[in-house]
Every structure is written in structure tokens, then in C-alpha cells.
Amino acid sequence: MSFVHLHVHTQYSILDGQSAISDLFARAKELEMPALAITDHGNMYGVKEFLKVAKKFPEVKPIIGCEIYVTKHYDHKLKDKDHRGYYHLILLAKDYNGYKNLMKIVSTGHIEGKYYEKPRVSHEIVEKYSEGLVCCSACIAGEIPRAIIAGDMKGAEEAVMWHKKVFGDDFYLEVQQHKTEIPGQSQEVYEHQMVANEGIFLLAEKTGTKVVATNDVHFVRKEDGPAHDRLICLTTNTFVDEPDRMRYTQQEYLKTEEEMLDMFYKHPETLANTLEVAEKIQNYKVDKDPILPKFDLPEEFMADIDRYLEEYKGIIDEGRCDKNGNERGEEFCNSVAYLCHLTYKGAHWRYGETLSDVQAERIEFELKTICKMGFPDYFLIV
Numbered sequence: 001m002s003f004v005h006l007h008v009h010t011q012y013s014i015l016d017g018q019s020a021i022s023d024l025f026a027r028a029k030e031l032e033m034p035a036l037a038i039t040d041h042g043n044m045y046g047v048k049e050f051l052k053v054a055k056k057f058p059e060v061k062p063i064i065g066c067e068i069y070v071t072k073h074y075d076h077k078l079k080d081k082d083h084r085g086y087y088h089l090i091l092l093a094k095d096y097n098g099y100k101n102l103m104k105i106v107s108t109g110h111i112e113g114k115y116y117e118k119p120r121v122s123h124e125i126v127e128k129y130s131e132g133l134v135c136c137s138a139c140i141a142g143e144i145p146r147a148i149i150a151g152d153m154k155g156a157e158e159a160v161m162w163h164k165k166v167f168g169d170d171f172y173l174e175v176q177q178h179k180t181e182i183p184g185q186s187q188e189v190y191e192h193q194m195v196a197n198e199g200i201f202l203l204a205e206k207t208g209t210k211v212v213a214t215n216d217v218h219f220v221r222k223e224d225g226p227a228h229d230r231l232i233c234l235t236t237n238t239f240v241d242e243p244d245r246m247r248y249t250q251q252e253y254l255k256t257e258e259e260m261l262d263m264f265y266k267h268p269e270t271l272a273n274t275l276e277v278a279e280k281i282q283n284y285k286v287d288k289d290p291i292l293p294k295f296d297l298p299e300e301f302m303a304d305i306d307r308y309l310e311e312y313k314g315i316i317d318e319g320r321c322d323k324n325g326n327e328r329g330e331e332f333c334n335s336v337a338y339l340c341h342l343t344y345k346g347a348h349w350r351y352g353e354t355l356s357d358v359q360a361e362r363i364e365f366e367l368k369t370i371c372k373m374g375f376p377d378y379f380l381i382v
Contacts, residue, residue: 003257004035004274006063006136007090007174007214012038012046015235018219018228019254021050025057027220027254035278037063039090042119044106051286063281064099065092065134066106069113069120072143076113076122086120087143090136090174090214092277096284098132105129127166134277135167136174137200139216140192144173148199149192156199160207172277173200173211175270177263180249189249201267212277213260213270218252225250289322294331295380297338308337315340315364319371328374335376340367342380 009017010024017040028036038050047064054062069086093099105126109119137144137160144163147156163171175197179190204211219228228248230240238245257271264270301308309316316336321327343363351359370379 002032002034002275003213003260003271004033004037004063004278005215005217005254006037006065006092006212006274006277007039007067007139007176008037008217008254009040009067010038010046010050012043012049013040013218014043015231016041016218018224018231019217020220021046021053022056023220024217024254025053025060028060029057031254031256033060033257034275035061035063035281037065037092039065039067039092041067042069042106042109044103047286061278061281061283063092063278064102064286065090066102067091067138068105068109068126069118070126070143071113071120071122074122076109076120076125079115084116086118087146088138088141089126089143090138091126092134092136092281093132094134094170094280095132095282096286098134099284099286101129101132123162130166133167134170134172134280135163136172136212136214136277137163138174139176139214140189140196142174144200144203145192145196148196148203153199153203157203157207160203160209164207164209170280171209172273173204173209174214175200175211175264175267176214176216178216178249178251180251182250185247185249210273210276211267211270212273213264213267214274215255215260216252217254218248220254222250222253224253228252289374292375292377293381295335295338295377297334301338301341302334305334305337308341309333312337312340315367315371318368319374319376322374332374332376335380336367336371339370339376339380343367 008024010019010021011017024036038046040046044066051062054060068089068091070089071086074083091102091105093102105121106119108125109121113120140149144156144159147159176193178193180187200211203209219225229250232246232248233240236246260271261268316333319328319336320333347355347359347363370376
């Protein structure tokens with residue numbers, strides 16, 4: 001058996017996550033885990049770095065995700081004290097289409113639903129962009145665990161069925177177990193988790209939903225717990241010795257498979273199910289060349305295009321293919337020719353019919369550079 005962490009906060013969970021991405025991958029490799037997720041709070045700021053670092057650790061598959069904030073009973077655009085509440089929900093991108101949908105959801109939260117620094121979205125937005133996503137029910141701040149803790153099993157079951165309707169077999173119930181070892185610290189989080197877990201396993205059996213074990217990672221190693229505690233003091237503007245301040249259990253680290261199995265020894269399938277999720281994730285690239293609009297060339301210029309293509313062939317050839325050797329095509333060559341035409345027309349207007357060697361050399365150099373970089377339409381637009 002092996003295990004994959006599907007609920008992981010990096011340092012991009014601002015003033016909440018302490019985990020450096022490179023340290024997370026190094027630890028996952030050390031623990032021989034086949035994959036690792038990124039699920040920062042409400043943002044995808046760390047995705048590019050996450051994928052860049054992942055290339056150095058080919059043994060560990062990167063899983064792009066986010067822990068989003070979801071409203072249930074109202075429109076996410078409403079911003080007043082009666083419409084401030086939200087639930088947590090974990091979304092993981094299975095493929096490139098899922099990645100684009102995840103970006104849509106997160107962007108909508110920031111553009112339309114941000115309130116008290118939380119980028120919220122509605123159930124309708126989640127459903128609209130659900131294709132290509134795996135969904136997990138999140139921590140005890142999730143909709144389903146909250147309903148269970150509140151004693152509303154009917155509401156919890158309705159929430160399960162809604163998520164199953166939207167995500168089908170890509171919806172998983174999530175269980176966590178953070179029993180603090182800090183002397184004198186409240187076990188309230190752990191007690192709530194145990195209540196939620198009991199209800200989740202009942203609902204899983206009743207509704208035929210699989211369960212995954214997660215650990216809500218906020219720092220890499222157990223010994224990082226005290227430093228993370230100081231970070232939370234900064235977040236909440238409180239002193240370390242204040243008795244009623246916000247505290248984590250200091251169990252929120254990248255635990256080993258053995259540690260996870262110790263917690264869920266009665267339900268080893270919850271560990272195996274994390275592998276099932278990881279296997280659903282395809283390898284895809286998010287990098288792409290700049291997308292530039294096309295400049296519409298004048299009809300009178302295009303009527304004599306063959307002459308211009310021949311006249312400026314030396315410059316056009318500099319950028320006829322991109323850095324990967326792919327031909328840029330006929331429209332690109334036409335744009336380069338028009339840019340050359342306008343440039344030389346302007347040069348003669350400024351400097352006269354005969355250009356000096358310095359002027360001609362510099363103009364040709366600049367045009368070849370623009371052509372090689374693939375930016376003729378950009379300069380034509382500007």
C-alpha cells in the first residue's frame with residue numbers, strides 16, 4: 001500500500017501555510033509517495049512554482065488543486081453581514097480542461113465573490129465548471145462535516161447527493177484526525193473530527209461514496225509545528241501567551257503512510273482511495289506561448305503581397321519558425337512584411353531616401369529581433 005496527500009497548503013496560503021514547495025516535494029520523495037497535491041486557500045498563486053519544482057522530482061506526480069470557499073443558500077455576489085458565511089471544498093484538476101475550469105472558479109471568486117478577504121463562489125458556479133475536476137468534502141469547515149457536527153444528518157446526506165450529482169464518481173468524502181499532543185491544549189478540533197468522521201462513514205455506506213484520508217497539511221515536518229504556531233499569531237494579530245487565541249493542533253504536517261494508517265487502521269481503504277484519485281490525474285502542461293490578436297492588413301497591401309514577401313525575405317526567414325522548429329505560417333509572414341513596409345516608409349520619411357549604413361543596419365537588426373520573437377502583430381497594433 002502507499003498513500004498520497006491530497007489536501008496540502010503551501011506558503012501561498014498566505015499567513016496560514018508554512019510549507020515551502022521544494023521542501024514538500026523533497027519530503028514526499030523521501031517518503032516514496034507517488035504524487036502530491038497543492039490545495040491552497042482560495043488561490044492558485046503557487047501552481048507555476050509547484051509545477052516547476054515538480055520537474056526536479058519526476059517520481060512524484062503533481063496534482064493541481066485548490067481549497068475554495070463556497071456559499072450554499074445565497075448568491076456569492078451578496079456582500080453583507082447576513083451573507084458572509086461559506087464552506088470549504090477541495091477541487092483537484094484531472095486534466096487540462098479541469099485546470100481551466102478550476103481557474104474559472106477561483107477567478108470568479110476573486111472577481112465577483114470576494115468579501116472579508118474570502119473569494120467565495122456559489123453552488124451554481126461550482127456546478128457550471130465541474131467538468132474535469134475531482135471533488136473532496138474538505139475539513140470540518142466543509143458543508144457536509146458541519147452539518148454532521150450540527151446533528152443535521154438529513155442536510156448532510158442532501159449535500160452528499162448534490163455533490164455526487166455534480167461530480168459523480170469523482171466525488172470523495174474526506175476524513176481527518178488531528179489529536180493534539182500539546183499539554184493543556186483543547187481537543188475540540190479532534191472531538192469535532194471524530195463526530196464528523198463517524199457520520200461520514202455512515203453516509204459513505206448509505207450513498208455508495210468512497211472516502212479518502214487527508215491531513216490538512218500546513219507545514220512539512222512535525223518539528224515545524226511551533227514555528228507555524230507563531231505564524232498563526234501573526235495572522236490573527238495575537239500574542240503567543242493569549243489563552244483564547246486561534247491555535248492549530250500542530251498535527252498538520254506531511255505525515256508518513258504509517259502515521260496515516262495508525263489513525264485510520266479500521267479503514268485502510270481511505271488510504272488506498274488516495275491512490276485511486278492520483279491515478280485519475282493526467283499529465284498535462286499549463287505553459288503556452290503568448291496569445292496575441294491578429295492585425296488586419298490593408299487590402300491594398302495584400303494585393304501586392306508577393307512582392308513584399310520577396311523584398312523582405314531575409315528578415316522574414318529569421319522568424320519563419322518558432323524556437324521549437326514549428327512554422328509560424330502564412331499570416332505571420334504577411335504581418336512581418338507589413339511591419340517592414342511601415343518601418344522603412346517611416347525611416348525614409350525621417351531620414352531621407354538614402355539611409356546611412358548605421359541606420360540601415362540598426363533597422364534590420366530590430367526587425368529581425370521582433371520577427372524572431374514572434375511579435376510583429378503586437379508592434380503593428382501598438
